[in-house]
Amino acid sequence: MAASAHRGAPLTPEEISATALRLIDAGGVEGLSMRKLAVELDVNPMSLYHHVDGKTALLQRVCALVAGRLDLPADDDAPWQERLRALGHACRRSARRHPSLWLYAQSHPEVTGTDHLIWRALDRILATAGIDADDLVHARKTLFALLSGFILGETTGALDEQGGAADRDQTFEAAVDFAIAGLSAFRKSTA
Amino acid sequence: MAASAHRGAPLTPEEISATALRLIDAGGVEGLSMRKLAVELDVNPMSLYHHVDGKTALLQRVCALVAGRLDLPADDDAPWQERLRALGHACRRSARRHPSLWLYAQSHPEVTGTDHLIWRALDRILATAGIDADDLVHARKTLFALLSGFILGETTGALDEQGGAADRDQTFEAAVDFAIAGLSAFRKSTA
């Protein structure tokens, strides 16, 4: 009845993270438990604690796994508007693939370490856009809020429930246009 | 040792919600349990189930309690920009008073029922701002995302951890300016 000894291979970290991600996608972060993960890996629940430092550490690794798969836009010479749009799409794509994990990560930022990859990329885009140095922090945080909130609303469904038969992709494009126009508030401030 | 019979009064819904809110503010939504709430009310844990339909229903009531205390801006003849700003400040104030509840509510929108109060008020403001009817849904959802994301980031601390010694209030004002400028993307679309 109980899970028997693991089949040969000694349970790699990659296997643990990948399986956890699969369970999260299927049943949500709330539905993941160390015990269920152990069953899925055909292993005694307590064996996991020899490879992971606890549930929080496990979730951190899974977040890192997903973050590594983001395909952020290159720093090419495309117009900054396009790169901004591409950054948003990359995040949305990932969030649609792993909704429950994104929901969790956004409520528990300590688990992702403030997403270095994404925000550094955003900073480079804003620099190209000619944002005043004084306002760069404000601009980054504001765009962070907009993107974060959009993905949150899309993931929870709050955005859809707000009525209006509008297509989600269409709304997202509108939000990007809004952001591009909004950035003028920062560019003009010292003019 | 165990909690004895309740002291006289027969445990009103208001008392339950108010006590739950207090516990949430003190120890987070995650830290609230039916059992702890019962101890706090000096009642047997199972007695609660005669007055509330379960933990989810309890959280719904607590959210409604907090939503009722929002002081949203009046529909006066102040400029729409000011009313927009005031709407944002009202939400931020509430979120700062009850951070854990807001965090929970934003990840579980089913618990708030899409916040009718706030979004109806926002719609009225946008109407005053002269947004095209075609774009109103997009505009509302975009502002929803921005406000929601800002409060999320402020509540979790993700916004602060992004470096920059910028004052939070200052960043919020900058975000409102950004939003006001961004709305021009909607106003010009049919011109």
Next chain:
DNA sequence: ACCTGAACACCGTTCAAGT
């Protein structure tokens, strides 16, 4: 070294029995 059973301190919730 690696694995494991039992145990601890929790959960939300059900249900039959009490008053």
Next chain:
DNA sequence: ACCTGAACACCGTTCAAGT
């Protein structure tokens, strides 16, 4: 009607004992 004890089906995690 209202309350309650015991119980069920879960959690994450510790720890001493096994191989």
